[in-house]
Amino acid sequence: MIFAAGRGTRLKPITDKIPKALVSVGGKPLLQHTIEKLKHFGFNEIIVNVHHFADQIIEFVLSNNSFDINIEFSKENELLDTGGGIKKAAYFFNDNKPFLVHNVDVLSNFDLKELYLFHMNSNSAVTLACSVRRTSRYLLFNESNMLQGWINKSNGQVKSAIPNFNPANYKELAFSGIQILNPSILKDMKEFPDKFSVIDFYLSLCIHKPINAFFPTEAHMIDVGKPESLWEANNFLS
Secondary structure: OEEOOOOOHHHOOHHHOOOHHHOEEOOEEHHHHHHHHHHHOOOOEEEEEEOOOHHHHHHHHHHOHHHHOEEEEEEOOOOOHHHHHHHHOHHHOOOOOOEEEEEOOEEEOOOHHHHHHHHHOOOOOEEEEEEOOOOOEEEEEOOOOEEEEEEEOOOOOEEOOOOOOOHHHOEEEEEEEEEEEOOOHHHHHOOOOOOOOHHHHHHHHOOOOOEEEEOOOOOOEEEOOOHHHHHHHHHHHO
């Protein structure tokens, strides 16, 4: 699944007329970079959630013959956030196999096959691709790299289902916007509303189910979320 429904407010004024997914980096729209990366690693069925300028995204994919793979769309009349987006598209993941979710505005050198095999060889319900980089918000993991909490460094907000949680006791990793989910996780989502954050969902679940971190030491990623990051993204691709 590719998350492409967002309004791209951090990329304004570029996204006043086009969706974030169609913002060009290195001569190609972000969505095309993501689709081609998934194809390169063997993925041949993709669902894309859409909302902001949804018709532009659909037209772009269809005009490129769906990049010669099966691409469907999950159209959100209102933004459902990350968890709600996955829940709405749950029908697509009907083969009882783990599936990958990828933010459209993330460029990385992550080996997605390595990530998938890592997940298959673990007992995790979810594997979150992470990196060691500076950000304002971190996921917090224990010594076994299992998710325990979340912290916002800019305002001190902490989230965890663990009683008397002390964030100082845990490893800080930045989430990359790439993840592998076991389909069984979709049953747990039924108890949640139509609109919710997938990270909040994981934080409520991690005391019952293992949610693991995958962070290769040589990994690099860029969140193409702000106009100033476009220059960095072009250099990264070159």
